[in-house]
Amino acid sequence: MASEVKTVGRILPAPENFVDSELAHEITTQGLNESRRGFLLKSFAAASAALASSAAAAETIGKKVLGGDPNILTLPEHSTTLGKPVVTNPYGMPSRFEANLQRRESPGLTRVSAASVSFAPLQGLFGIITPSGLHFERHHQGWHDIDPAQHRFMINGLVKNPKVYTMDDLMRLPSVSRMHFIECGANTAMEWGNVAVPTVQYSHGMLSCSEFTGVPLSVLLEDCGYDKKNGKYLLAEGGDGSSMTRTISIDRALDDVIVAWGMNGEMLRPENGYPLRLVVPGVQGVSWVKWLRRIEVGDKPYGTKDEAIHYIDVMPNGQYRQYTSIQECKSVITSPSAGQMLLDKGFYNITGLAWSGRGKIKRVDVSADGGKNWRTARLETPVLSKCLTRFNIDWVWDGSPAILQSRAIDETDYVQPRINELREVRGTRSIYHNNAIQSWKVAESGELSNVQVY
Amino acid sequence: MFKCINSALAGFVIVMSGTVAHADAYSNVGRAATAQEIAAWDIDVRPDFKGLPAGSGSVARGQEIWEGRCASCHGTFGESNEVFTPLIGGTTSEDIQSGHVAALASNKQPQKTTIMKVATLSTLWDYIHRAMPWTAPKSLSNDDVFAVVAYLLSLAEIVPENFTLTDQNIAEIQKRMPNRNGMTQEHGLWDVKGKPDVRSVACMQGCNVQPHIRSSLPDAARNAHGNIRQQNRAVGPVRGVDTSTTAENSTHGNKSGQGTPSNAMTDPDMRGLAKQNNCLACHGLQNRIVGPGFNEIANRYKAEPAAVAKLVEKVKNGGSGSWGSSAMPAQRHVGEEEIKSLIKWILAGAK
Numbered sequence: 113m114a115s116e117v118k119t120v121g122r123i124l125p126a127p128e129n130f131v132d133s134e135l136a137h138e139i140t141t142q143g144l145n146e147s148r149r150g151f152l153l154k155s156f157a158a159a160s161a162a163l164a165s166s167a168a169a170a171e172t173i174g175k176k177v178l179g180g181d182p183n184i185l186t187l188p189e190h191s192t193t194l195g196k197p198v199v200t201n202p203y204g205m206p207s208r209f210e211a212n213l214q215r216r217e218s219p220g221l222t223r224v225s226a227a228s229v230s231f232a233p234l235q236g237l238f239g240i241i242t243p244s245g246l247h248f249e250r251h252h253q254g255w256h257d258i259d260p261a262q263h264r265f266m267i268n269g270l271v272k273n274p275k276v277y278t279m280d281d282l283m284r285l286p287s288v289s290r291m292h293f294i295e296c297g298a299n300t301a302m303e304w305g306n307v308a309v310p311t312v313q314y315s316h317g318m319l320s321c322s323e324f325t326g327v328p329l330s331v332l333l334e335d336c337g338y339d340k341k342n343g344k345y346l347l348a349e350g351g352d353g354s355s356m357t358r359t360i361s362i363d364r365a366l367d368d369v370i371v372a373w374g375m376n377g378e379m380l381r382p383e384n385g386y387p388l389r390l391v392v393p394g395v396q397g398v399s400w401v402k403w404l405r406r407i408e409v410g411d412k413p414y415g416t417k418d419e420a421i422h423y424i425d426v427m428p429n430g431q432y433r434q435y436t437s438i439q440e441c442k443s444v445i446t447s448p449s450a451g452q453m454l455l456d457k458g459f460y461n462i463t464g465l466a467w468s469g470r471g472k473i474k475r476v477d478v479s480a481d482g483g484k485n486w487r488t489a490r491l492e493t494p495v496l497s498k499c500l501t502r503f504n505i506d507w508v509w510d511g512s513p514a515i516l517q518s519r520a521i522d523e524t525d526y527v528q529p530r531i532n533e534l535r536e537v538r539g540t541r542s543i544y545h546n547n548a549i550q551s552w553k554v555a556e557s558g559e560l561s562n563v564q565v566y
Numbered sequence: 567m568f569k570c571i572n573s574a575l576a577g578f579v580i581v582m583s584g585t586v587a588h589a590d591a592y593s594n595v596g597r598a599a600t601a602q603e604i605a606a607w608d609i610d611v612r613p614d615f616k617g618l619p620a621g622s623g624s625v626a627r628g629q630e631i632w633e634g635r636c637a638s639c640h641g642t643f644g645e646s647n648e649v650f651t652p653l654i655g656g657t658t659s660e661d662i663q664s665g666h667v668a669a670l671a672s673n674k675q676p677q678k679t680t681i682m683k684v685a686t687l688s689t690l691w692d693y694i695h696r697a698m699p700w701t702a703p704k705s706l707s708n709d710d711v712f713a714v715v716a717y718l719l720s721l722a723e724i725v726p727e728n729f730t731l732t733d734q735n736i737a738e739i740q741k742r743m744p745n746r747n748g749m750t751q752e753h754g755l756w757d758v759k760g761k762p763d764v765r766s767v768a769c770m771q772g773c774n775v776q777p778h779i780r781s782s783l784p785d786a787a788r789n790a791h792g793n794i795r796q797q798n799r800a801v802g803p804v805r806g807v808d809t810s811t812t813a814e815n816s817t818h819g820n821k822s823g824q825g826t827p828s829n830a831m832t833d834p835d836m837r838g839l840a841k842q843n844n845c846l847a848c849h850g851l852q853n854r855i856v857g858p859g860f861n862e863i864a865n866r867y868k869a870e871p872a873a874v875a876k877l878v879e880k881v882k883n884g885g886s887g888s889w890g891s892s893a894m895p896a897q898r899h900v901g902e903e904e905i906k907s908l909i910k911w912i913l914a915g916a917k
Contacts, residue, residue, distance in 0.1 A: 212796050212806070219790060223649055224847045236799045253697060254844070266599055266607055274599040281595045306781040310791050310809070335592050347610055353703040355696045357610060363758045406607050413751075415613040415686040417693040424683065424749070430671030432683065432748055436755040440762060450783075451794035452804035460803055477768065483775040486768075515779075521768055529766040530775075537763050541673065545755065553779065559807050564781040 206243075212236070215246055218314050221302075226254035229296065231317025234446045234465070239492070240291070240500040242320035244376050249383050250296055250318065250397060252418075253354035258403055260379075260387035263351070265371070269408035272337030279387055283373060285327040290370065290393070293321040293467045293500045295439045297396030297423055300546040303531075307562045311451035315550065315562060316444045319465070321500040324391045325374025330366045333409070338362075343409040347416075348390050351405035357416040358399045359435060360392060362409075368393045368498075371404065393498040394469030395437045396544075398423050428539035439469035441528050442547035443476055443503070443520035454558035457511040462489075466501045468522035473501040475521045480507060482515035482551065482565040483530070489518070497523075514554040515565050530566040611692040615737060618691065622732035623713025625720040631710050632717050635699045638848070638856060638893045644721050647677065648856050649847055654721045656682040657744040662724060665747035681722045685749045687740045690715050701844070701899055836911040843900045845908065851916055858889045860916040867913060877909045878902065 179185065206213075215230040222228040230249040232242055242248075249255075260279045268274035296318035302308040309315050333343075346365050350356040360369065370391040373379055380386040385402030392399045398418050413419070413435060425433040443466035448454055466473045472495055477486040489505035503518070520528045531548035538545075553563040611617040633642065640646050644654035656675040661667045667682045669675040675682070684690060695711045697703045706714065716731035724742050725731070731739065740746065754760035789809040791797075798806030840846050848856040849863075867873035882905060886893035897905070 209800060212798055212800065214797075216791070216797065219792075224844065225841055226844050226847075227650075233797065235797070253700070253703065266603065268599060268604050268608055274604055275596040276599045276603060277596040284595055285592060307783050308787070310783055310788065310794055311797065313797065314791060331592075335596065349607075349610070353697060355609075355703070357692075357696075361756075361758065367758060408608065408610065410612070412612060412614065412616075414610060415689050416610070417689055417697075420686050420689040420749075421680055421684050421693075425753075425755075426670065426678075430667070430669075430748065431750055432670075432685075432745075433753045433755065434685075434749040434751050436753065438755045438760060440755070447802075448804050451807050451809075452798060453807050454804055475768075477770070482777065484773050484777075486770045486773070519768065526762050527766040527768045529764045533764050533766050553782070560804075562783050563779045565777075565779055566775060 206245075213246065215248060215317075216313060218302075218309065227252055229298075229318055231313045232320050234312050234317050234319065234444070235449050235452065237446065238502075240321050240465070240494075240502050241376060242322060244322065244378070244381050244384070247320040247322065247375075247381065247384055248296070248318045251352075251383070252356050253352055255383050256352060256403065257382040258351065258387060263387050263403075263405075265388060265404060266406045267332060267336045267338075267409070268406070269347075269410050270339035270343045271333075271409050272339075273335075275336050277332075279373065282327055282371065282388070285331060287325055287327050287374075288370060289323055289325040289374065290368075290391075291321065291323045291494070291496055291499045292391060292393045293319065293439075293498065294391075294397045294400055295319045295442075295467070297398060297436065297439070297544040300548070300550075301543045303548070303564075304535075304542055304546050305540045307564055310562060312444060312446055312449040312550075315450075316446075318397070319467075319500075321467075322375045323377070324370055324372040326370040326372030326388075326391065329369040329371050329390070329407070332371060332407075333365065336409075338409045342411045344411050345409075345413050347406075347408040347410060347414045348399070348401040348404060349406040349408070350385075350401045351403040355405075356398075356401055356418065357414065358401055359413040359416065359419060360390075360395075360399060364392065364395070364437075392437075394439060394471075396423070396439055399437060423544060425538065425542045425544045427542070436545060439467070440545065440547045441468035441470065441473070441520050441522040441526050442466070443473075443518045443528055444550045445478070445516050445518050445552060448516070448552070448554070448560050450552050450560050450562040452560050454509060454554065454560070456558070457509055460507045460509055461504055462507045462516065462518075463502065463504045464489075464518050466491075466503055466518070466520035467499065468520070468524075468526070469498060470526065471523040472497050473520055474523050474525070476501075476503040477519045477521075478503075478505045478507075479517045479519070480514045483517050483549070486519065509554070511556065513556055515563065516552045516554060516560075517549050517565075519549050531564060532566045609692075609696055611688045611695070613686040613688045615688055615733070615740075618688070618733050618736065619708045620733045621708040621712050622730055623709050623711070623716050624730040625713075625716045625725065625727050627709075628713035628715070628717025628720075631706070631714050634893065635706075635895065636714065638895055639700055644681075644718055651679070652677065653680040653718060655679045657722055659723065661744035662742050665743070665745065667745040667748060670745070670748065681718070681744065683745060683748070685743060685746045687715070687719075687736060687743055690718065691736070699895060701895055701897055836908065836916065839904060840908055840911075840916070843897070843904065843908070848894075857894055860912045862889075864913050864915050873913060874906065874909050877913075878905050881905045881909070 213233040213236040215232055217225065217228060217230050232246050232248040263279055265277045265282060299318035300315055303315060344362050346360045346362060348358050348360055372389055372391045373387055375381065375384060380389055385404065388404045389402045390400050390404050419435055425436045427433065443464060445462055445464035447463050448460060454460065462478055466476045473491065476489045476491065478489050479486045487505060489503040492502040492504065495501050528547060528549055534546065534548050551563050551565045552560045554560050639649040640653055645652050656669045656679045657667055670682060691711060694714055695706065698706065712731045716725065716729055719725045719739065720727050720729060725739060754762050793808060793810040795806035795808040850859045852861050853859045867877065880894065881897050884894050884896035
């Protein structure tokens, strides 16, 4: 099956809209000879006339063009007719041609979709901000769309004044807006042993990055007069059915944790905790409690379900690490990446994402030979602490097999490890916190696939 | 650290308001929580049992509650792997003595159960109390929770069958938890200043790597996530690889907008609704999972004119005995109109 596609060569499978499936199949299996090429050009011209505005018409097949590109020679409808008025869509949506890029479930990963994950389509995203509608999801007992006028937030425990805040109260307070990545502790979990998933969406898509707006938790703790001597740990609790809870150390809470309502300029999306969530920069997503209803200040950790049964990392000797939180430095090439096909030999921009739960990204190196030789990539601005950083590097593909890898280094000089280096310490059964270097194989056909090389 | 943040905050407040002193900086924002409000929400129970309310429950009572409200997902003995991972199994009397579950190190039991992992009994009490049963969280009384925990402990042979768990004896039972010594907080991924446990070096040229591929995606898994071509943009430097070599292979319900539903009863919205309300966790369209497949239900009730009303009641209030031993839990989270349209869809041969 796989080999059939690999024999395609670098010829792009024709756009579905104008080549019938029989011809497409012939081309797929037997290549593009002169007669088929002629037929293809004819159907292309016909399709272009009929479907001048379709995406398929934007394709140019081969180098031969009959008198010129019909997309230029025949003026398209959008150039010759009146377009739609303002507020046709009071809340704008992506183009209909972008429907392929969706968050998706990984079949068989979980059995109950209310306690599941959906992955962000990293393979098609640009820059560092995840569009809010494509932000990955992880719910523990389903999501709700909560009326913000009825939402309450409480701080109690080791505080002088236990308090209740409404959204009105919280949004009056001095707010900050900061860009941070959020990554599930189980991102890339399926790859601890062997290669298991076909694309970067499923291997790394429990990762998103947004600008969050809210009030620093330190402001609220101060407002309640928290016990500075005995207050060592906080419990953050959600308002959903699971009333999800996680322990956060007071040092971290005072450092940069935000009680947030804003995400990318608007309110949080319901799937991301509307109207209130905790933002715990650099820490795995499970601690970013959604639909946040309560913070309790205490003197000991809480041993909640998601730090005593799940989100614990098993070591080779069977001992579990509890309260693993920090997402260590990691990177991945998002394009070209597994499940994608290069159009032809020649120039490509290799692009990807790098991040660290310990601070800023300092450098990203890229290898095209499976890690033997490396070149340093360009980091795009901004480069922010505990935030995604976009990297790019030029690459000319000569048509021979290659293995692409990226390796990030953060400001603590920590170097993203190879999978064997991680396994030496943590074994293969950990599930969580796999930040290994990712390899994508480029076959001669131009097809990329997920492999492990080290 | 504290001092530094405090003075930064104070400075911030002065800039904001000019003169307000830091103690009452945010006047008129928020209000005191009442004792009743705190009691209503402060339900967490810590490993040292701080927060545990008074109460008690016997294994026998726990079994009754279990069979009515828990067994449909977790199995009669907490062993089921159908809906969630198993709760019970994989621990021994030696583990109860040592406080280390031996199977975790030997990896003889690859499917790790909850009782193999959990070190703290408080966690079971706290989580069942706050989040169970699945479709009606927080509906168990404190005594119910003691009873259900007692039943689970008896299944794992941590307590005898005639045991009654109470807030007074729970700390003693903690000393018998099979994996009570199986956790460590000694690692670098917890503390803000924690040190990494893996140190790599950034070699640049002629680095020592093996040239061969150690692992790659098995051919059988190529299309397991649907057609990758339809998961990539149709313009740009790359295309998604067409993995649908065997034509109709979209086996999972991704709302990708790629399907072409033909007749009215295969309405993808209805399937979405069934999925969204978690019906599909226990019922397959054409197969039994925990409960009967929708096709079986349609078959049995096709000649019964009052079936819709009858089944709406069953979904709302739960039922048991019609299809075997697993009970259907009450689905009070689903609206009546939604239930009605789902039932009609199921009876019309849901696809």
